[in-house]
Amino acid sequence: MDFALVIQTALNGLANGALYAVIAAGFVLVYRATSVVNFAIAEFMLIGAYLTYTMSLFFPLLLAILLALPLAFLFGVLVERGFVRPLLGRNVVAVIMATIGLASTLDGTALILWGPDQKAMGAADVAQLPKEVPNLAFSLGGVFLSSKAVWSLLLALPLALLLVGGLKYSRYGVLLRAVSESETAALAMGINAPRVVAIAWGISAVMATVGGAFLAGAAGGGGPGHHLVLLGLIVFPVAILGGFDSVPGAVVAGLLIGLIEAFSQLYLESLLPGITQAIPFLIVLLVLLFRPYGLLGQHRIERV
Amino acid sequence: DAFRDAADRINDAGGIGGRRFELVVEDDGYDVARGTAVFNRIVQRESPEELVFVYGNSTGLSKALAPEITRLRLPYTATSFSNELADPQTYPTIFVFGPTYNDMAGALLQQIRRQRGRGAKIFLCYSNSEFGRDPIPFIKEQSARLGFQIVGEEVTPLAIADATPIVTKLRQAQPDFVILQGYVLTVEPILVRAAREQGIRATFMGTYYSAELALMQRAGAAADGFIVTYHNAYYYDTTVPAVEQIRALRRAKGRDLSYRTTYYMGSWMAMDVIAEAMRRAAAAGKLTRPGMIEALEGLGDYNAGGQARNMRWVSRRLPFTKLWRANVRDGRFDAITDWVDGSKL
Amino acid sequence: MYRLSQSLTDAFSRRFSRTVREDYRQDEAYASTPQGRFWLAVAIVGLLLLPLLLPQYPMFVATQILVAALAGLGLHLLVGGAGQISLGQAAFVGIGAYTSSHLSGDLAPLGILAGGLVAALIGVVLGIPSLRIKGAYLAIATLAFQFLADYIFKRWTDFTGGVAGRKLPAEGTMLGLSLADDRVIFYLGLFFAIPMFFYAKRLLSTRAGRAWFAVRDNDLSAQLSGVDLVRSKLTAFALSAFYGGIAGGILMHLIGAVTPENFVLSFSIQYLAIVIVGGAGTVLGAVLGAFFIVLIPEVLSVIAGAFGPQYVAQLSAWRSVAFGVLILLFLILEPRGLVGLWGRIRDYFRTWPLPY
Amino acid sequence: MARVLLEAQDLHLSFRGVKALVGVRFSVSEGDLFAVIGPNGAGKTSLLNVLSGLYRPQQGRVVFLGEDLAGQSPQARVRKGLGRTFQNLELFRGMTVLDNVKLGAELAVGGYTDLAPKAVQEWKIRRHAEEVLDYLHLSPYRHAPAGALPYGLQKRVEVARALAGRPKLLLLDEPMAGLSLEEKQDLARFLLDARREWGVTLVLVEHDLKAVLELSTGVLVMSYGEVLYQGAPAGVRENPRVAEAYLGRSA
Amino acid sequence: MAEINVENLKVVYRGVILALQGVSLRAGAGEAIALLGPNGAGKSTLVRALSGLLPQYDGRVLDGKIVVNGQEANHLPALKVAELGLTAILEGRPIFRYLTVLENLRAAAHKLTPQRQKEITDEIFTRFPRLYERRFEQGGYLSGGEQQMLLLGMALLTEPRILVVDEPSLGLSPKLTEEVMRVLNELRRDKGLTLVLVEQNARAAFAIVERVYVMEQGRVVFEGTAQEAQADADVMEFYLGGAVAGGFAEAKRYRRRKRWV
Ligand SMILES: Nc1ncnc2c1ncn2[C@@H]1O[C@H](COP(=O)(O)OP(=O)(O)OP(=O)(O)O)[C@@H](O)[C@H]1O
Ligand SMILES: Nc1ncnc2c1ncn2[C@@H]1O[C@H](COP(=O)(O)OP(=O)(O)OP(=O)(O)O)[C@@H](O)[C@H]1O
Numbered sequence A: 001m002d003f004a005l006v007i008q009t010a011l012n013g014l015a016n017g018a019l020y021a022v023i024a025a026g027f028v029l030v031y032r033a034t035s036v037v038n039f040a041i042a043e044f045m046l047i048g049a050y051l052t053y054t055m056s057l058f059f060p061l062l063l064a065i066l067l068a069l070p071l072a073f074l075f076g077v078l079v080e081r082g083f084v085r086p087l088l089g090r091n092v093v094a095v096i097m098a099t100i101g102l103a104s105t106l107d108g109t110a111l112i113l114w115g116p117d118q119k120a121m122g123a124a125d126v127a128q129l130p131k132e133v134p135n136l137a138f139s140l141g142g143v144f145l146s147s148k149a150v151w152s153l154l155l156a157l158p159l160a161l162l163l164v165g166g167l168k169y170s171r172y173g174v175l176l177r178a179v180s181e182s183e184t185a186a187l188a189m190g191i192n193a194p195r196v197v198a199i200a201w202g203i204s205a206v207m208a209t210v211g212g213a214f215l216a217g218a219a220g221g222g223g224p225g226h227h228l229v230l231l232g233l234i235v236f237p238v239a240i241l242g243g244f245d246s247v248p249g250a251v252v253a254g255l256l257i258g259l260i261e262a263f264s265q266l267y268l269e270s271l272l273p274g275i276t277q278a279i280p281f282l283i284v285l286l287v288l289l290f291r292p293y294g295l296l297g298q299h300r301i302e303r304v
Numbered sequence B: 001d002a003f004r005d006a007a008d009r010i011n012d013a014g015g016i017g018g019r020r021f022e023l024v025v026e027d028d029g030y031d032v033a034r035g036t037a038v039f040n041r042i043v044q045r046e047s048p049e050e051l052v053f054v055y056g057n058s059t060g061l062s063k064a065l066a067p068e069i070t071r072l073r074l075p076y077t078a079t080s081f082s083n084e085l086a087d088p089q090t091y092p093t094i095f096v097f098g099p100t101y102n103d104m105a106g107a108l109l110q111q112i113r114r115q116r117g118r119g120a121k122i123f124l125c126y127s128n129s130e131f132g133r134d135p136i137p138f139i140k141e142q143s144a145r146l147g148f149q150i151v152g153e154e155v156t157p158l159a160i161a162d163a164t165p166i167v168t169k170l171r172q173a174q175p176d177f178v179i180l181q182g183y184v185l186t187v188e189p190i191l192v193r194a195a196r197e198q199g200i201r202a203t204f205m206g207t208y209y210s211a212e213l214a215l216m217q218r219a220g221a222a223a224d225g226f227i228v229t230y231h232n233a234y235y236y237d238t239t240v241p242a243v244e245q246i247r248a249l250r251r252a253k254g255r256d257l258s259y260r261t262t263y264y265m266g267s268w269m270a271m272d273v274i275a276e277a278m279r280r281a282a283a284a285g286k287l288t289r290p291g292m293i294e295a296l297e298g299l300g301d302y303n304a305g306g307q308a309r310n311m312r313w314v315s316r317r318l319p320f321t322k323l324w325r326a327n328v329r330d331g332r333f334d335a336i337t338d339w340v341d342g343s344k345l
Numbered sequence C: 001m002y003r004l005s006q007s008l009t010d011a012f013s014r015r016f017s018r019t020v021r022e023d024y025r026q027d028e029a030y031a032s033t034p035q036g037r038f039w040l041a042v043a044i045v046g047l048l049l050l051p052l053l054l055p056q057y058p059m060f061v062a063t064q065i066l067v068a069a070l071a072g073l074g075l076h077l078l079v080g081g082a083g084q085i086s087l088g089q090a091a092f093v094g095i096g097a098y099t100s101s102h103l104s105g106d107l108a109p110l111g112i113l114a115g116g117l118v119a120a121l122i123g124v125v126l127g128i129p130s131l132r133i134k135g136a137y138l139a140i141a142t143l144a145f146q147f148l149a150d151y152i153f154k155r156w157t158d159f160t161g162g163v164a165g166r167k168l169p170a171e172g173t174m175l176g177l178s179l180a181d182d183r184v185i186f187y188l189g190l191f192f193a194i195p196m197f198f199y200a201k202r203l204l205s206t207r208a209g210r211a212w213f214a215v216r217d218n219d220l221s222a223q224l225s226g227v228d229l230v231r232s233k234l235t236a237f238a239l240s241a242f243y244g245g246i247a248g249g250i251l252m253h254l255i256g257a258v259t260p261e262n263f264v265l266s267f268s269i270q271y272l273a274i275v276i277v278g279g280a281g282t283v284l285g286a287v288l289g290a291f292f293i294v295l296i297p298e299v300l301s302v303i304a305g306a307f308g309p310q311y312v313a314q315l316s317a318w319r320s321v322a323f324g325v326l327i328l329l330f331l332i333l334e335p336r337g338l339v340g341l342w343g344r345i346r347d348y349f350r351t352w353p354l355p356y
Numbered sequence D: 001m002a003r004v005l006l007e008a009q010d011l012h013l014s015f016r017g018v019k020a021l022v023g024v025r026f027s028v029s030e031g032d033l034f035a036v037i038g039p040n041g042a043g044k045t046s047l048l049n050v051l052s053g054l055y056r057p058q059q060g061r062v063v064f065l066g067e068d069l070a071g072q073s074p075q076a077r078v079r080k081g082l083g084r085t086f087q088n089l090e091l092f093r094g095m096t097v098l099d100n101v102k103l104g105a106e107l108a109v110g111g112y113t114d115l116a117p118k119a120v121q122e123w124k125i126r127r128h129a130e131e132v133l134d135y136l137h138l139s140p141y142r143h144a145p146a147g148a149l150p151y152g153l154q155k156r157v158e159v160a161r162a163l164a165g166r167p168k169l170l171l172l173d174e175p176m177a178g179l180s181l182e183e184k185q186d187l188a189r190f191l192l193d194a195r196r197e198w199g200v201t202l203v204l205v206e207h208d209l210k211a212v213l214e215l216s217t218g219v220l221v222m223s224y225g226e227v228l229y230q231g232a233p234a235g236v237r238e239n240p241r242v243a244e245a246y247l248g249r250s251a
Numbered sequence E: 001m002a003e004i005n006v007e008n009l010k011v012v013y014r015g016v017i018l019a020l021q022g023v024s025l026r027a028g029a030g031e032a033i034a035l036l037g038p039n040g041a042g043k044s045t046l047v048r049a050l051s052g053l054l055p056q057y058d059g060r061v062l063d064g065k066i067v068v069n070g071q072e073a074n075h076l077p078a079l080k081v082a083e084l085g086l087t088a089i090l091e092g093r094p095i096f097r098y099l100t101v102l103e104n105l106r107a108a109a110h111k112l113t114p115q116r117q118k119e120i121t122d123e124i125f126t127r128f129p130r131l132y133e134r135r136f137e138q139g140g141y142l143s144g145g146e147q148q149m150l151l152l153g154m155a156l157l158t159e160p161r162i163l164v165v166d167e168p169s170l171g172l173s174p175k176l177t178e179e180v181m182r183v184l185n186e187l188r189r190d191k192g193l194t195l196v197l198v199e200q201n202a203r204a205a206f207a208i209v210e211r212v213y214v215m216e217q218g219r220v221v222f223e224g225t226a227q228e229a230q231a232d233a234d235v236m237e238f239y240l241g242g243a244v245a246g247g248f249a250e251a252k253r254y255r256r257r258k259r260w261v
């Protein structure tokens, strides 16, 4: 076995995994705060990426990403206020369906606003070349890491870890979990539940934007297009593997799935074409059968 | 857009045989069931005698519609260059307005033979879809015949997040040529970028759906030298009469004059040809479905304002295409061959 | 004081007991009043006569509605009944379609039935994880199932024809009737659908339904009331898949071909939308929901068509917006769906002018 | 001497260090109204959970009608005639009162294969359910969703659901909590009648000492999982350990 | 000035079920009142209305006034009501089941300084040693009574000036009931807390309150001081188990409740 190849594949898997991790962490955060499975998470990525794209028409790319974040936060809060709040406390089916409806709406809206074809970051016209962040690609003894990979590891991973830390060590963590269980009870204790929830949605949108902009290729040409929605589906396997209600779990699982994908593409794909796409979902079924609470998920309380 | 423009031009020129040319457009969102429904609705609504041509989209839809089309003996084409459709035995009324994927691949292989000759090392990368898989057996078979070596093969989803695993394989395989098939510029830019970043020197090649300027826009400098097949004219190629016609029409209607896609050009071409066939059928007093088929078959050297070589159907397709090389500095594809017949290897 | 309590009790009965019926047998029947029976008969006769009145294309749409209603109804048994969410109904429709595509011609009804049975069998397999997980977890598990099914549809070329799918012979006949005729397919559909609708209604109001509702509301205490959780959940999954499979068989004959695109996630979502929009809780809801969801695109394209072809290009975008907004509106404003809307209108007039 | 219906032999149960049951043993004979009392967290609910099969004891056996119940699922136990109500309401909130009770009634009347509905059987179930509803004065609410009823009525529906299954032994977890005195008396009446008319044996967990002492035929007092006292109700107040752990100064 | 004034309050659920039909009551600053009544009388509804949580139960104030601390609070959202210093302990043991006992307390104490939080938490643990033993357990695994103690502890950590408690003794052993009543009484004495106590255990409640309201069918049917209540024959019979009624075993068969006039 080629050792350098293995290391390189691992690093690239991790880089991609970091993007999955950051998106899934935000997704799980929302689940923790509101018990809502946000089936529109892929559309959050899409909108985030398009916001970044739009900003990049006017500003350098790095700045554009930074400027897109507050907008994304606002977007998350608005979604929460408009569509999630009226449905809190309803049964799971209704809420899941609502986010699916939201996904469909956002999909259509993005299509109408930005058109059907893929965009290139910072290029309004086909004649222009895309803008790019500084090239950080490097190669070391046969191991090569692309610029995009370096940027993902550099930006997304710390962001995900920041969220994990914040939840664990700040007072907000406990409040968030309290609110997630019962808003009524939280309100009765004078906890500002609406605000806690809105912030969680906002953060989730921000994380989806970072993940989305990078997956769409912010750090390496390319740009948002509707295929992003397909890539976004990976969030569900990641969340399940991590334990679904565990933000640290999501981060670990994101990295893990990134690795698995990279190696499967390297070794399995030629034997069973299409398998790399199916593997995450196979993992889901296996996890749910043998370890329903994933890597770090919480056990459900059942007592009478 | 293209359909509307073309229809406007035909009607501005007085319609066909004195009758207005009417375009019925329905959208199916690339969904076969809906497409079938829409088709049925059109057939219902338009009296079938006046409906003389249908333009569909995906291969799947075309197949679902095939029995009905055959029954109605309805001339049909689609934005699919699947080999299967271009078979007059199974689908007697389907025309493919261009080369099939096999022909396109054939043209690429000819180019490889020209550039490298026997012993050329080829890497295949295609999507796990019907569209992606279509010409693969043909390529393998012909490569064996021509003495090329397939040094690697990669099947991917239609969209990928990261091309590094593929590039890694490229590095191991050290191919001279990489043929990409079955993407709509979702994978090509990511792949060539990653490959150039990592110092892969191979020549990348793609077929019709890669032959769009957006390739350069998304891949930047890395796209330079990418070879594609394309069988119509580019919008910037003002030496072609059809382009002039389009520009004139759009200027007259006050429509935006910026770049039009290859899809636009292809659709325009198809409409132009269909209108011409209708004119001839009308002139012969046979503006009916069988009459249409006859007229289409008899178009001969008609070349749609330079957008096609001619209309000499080879089993209901036009196997001619040109090869183009991406030129990032000028932001365009430069033709590197004249018309080549992809079916002749 | 006494009068007051009386009026409170009355308020309860007004809301919850419809009319007080003399005898339990009446209360338990399908349509207990003569009017009810009358309208039911009218509806069935109407359905049977429909193909004689309408031309081909509307019949095509009508059959589509029938298919959607059947698949939606199956899902309704699972979601509205047992409270188990599934995002994999389209996969079952697909299983039914592929299976029945191997038995066409005179054997078409048998093929459809076989499709239902195979789907039911696989439904049981999918039900197994539901014994350990619920709610959101289950939703994701079924999502995974949906993707894996898609993978298999595309890969198992011998059975499914791979990405290219399978095609029925153009000139297929059944008992001398052309299978290309949408009216024939409609009757074929009705042949399955009518009994299945009554059966579903019956089930929901009897033992199986009670057990499902119990599992939905509180599975722990359901066990302690003697409900066999395993059996109850698995039957719900199997039945739901069976309904989906049958729908798939009919759909296959309607289109005349099977390709994987017809069984992707967006269709699963559409079936779920049927349940929601129709109103979780009743069989009628599935029918109304199917009507609604199938007709939205039709109506939209008529509207877009009226504005001219340039709008058609954006139609699919507008369609997803309309679809999404509709679902959201229903969820937010009328959680009980179309059925609830109807009920509310009725209640309003019944209690008008004294709503309290 | 009446037949012994239920026997608990040396039950042990603990959760990550918390001892919920420590060598609990007792037996209940047919016709008894056996009361279990004890301070909060003593393990009373856990005891019922062990009896009805929700918790598996680490040690000990439960014998019901002469048969060892080890390894039997909760629903199997219910079918054998071991009914149960809950401390926190566990009704099927979205179902009507009638359906709740019908579900229980299936146990008594006998069901049918659930995929083949039988009208005759269904009517029998209905009749039986109505009888119980009538008996507990719940008829006016039969079509109301159970979740919308006031707390006290919900408790009564729960009793109705359990009684409709005609259990041989009914485990009641604090059925009187949250009821006013008058309602407690009503409920007591229902329970006593059920015992007399239908021959249901009762195990009652309850904090209302007065009710327990007046109603029960035998009392088990628990604290921290251990049995403090077992015997006639009359002896409860006299026992100093009980007074210390359970009653507080007022005793 | 922590007082509650309710005037002619009417509440409906789901737009049709009239649960309160004109209730008026008053608790002056530092005063304790008890609220009695059979099931469905509307006691919990009143608690929900006071705490601004009716919308969460699909209910709404139809008519009438609630005045808390001189400020009208009919339509104030729950958060604003909480800011007025009113804390409600709701029916149904609404603790956070997935948080540990300590985290539950921490969540409730979100407004306090760590210092203050520690003080009060310590006090709670000395009063309820059982809670201390189970402090790292998730709330959902606690026994019914333990949850009730936790809930009371959480309410204390919000430092309320007005405490509205819905059946605090529900499911508590006699000893703990007594403890809870003592805590409430001491709070009132030491901190001048205004207390609204919904309670079925009339005897325990009467010991610590000044005035008593009895509700029936959404109305107040009796109002008086604790002494007056104990003297009233009906209250005696229905809530205290007075001389009129026998014990449980002899209770008259299905007595229909005598209606208050
Ligand atoms: N599933 C469980 N996991 C962990 N601890 C548990 C579990 N079930 C019960 N316990 C603990 O066991 C002890 C006994 O609980 P149980 O519910 O049996 O008490 P109880 O006697 O019913 O009390 P109460 O009168 O307050 O209802 C409690 O301390 C409780 O926290
Ligand atoms: N969420 C709700 N939806 C509909 N009706 C409700 C709701 N909550 C309470 N009710 C109705 O309001 C009336 C009063 O109920 P409430 O819970 O206030 O009574 P309560 O006095 O607290 O009784 P209990 O002693 O049983 O707790 C009852 O008739 C009840 O059915």
Ligand SMILES: [Mg+2]
Residues within 6 Å of the ligand: D044, D045, D046, D087, E143, E144, E145
């Ligand atoms: Mg208990």
Ligand SMILES: [Mg+2]
Residues within 6 Å of the ligand: D151, E043, E044, E045, E091, E166
């Ligand atoms: Mg109450």
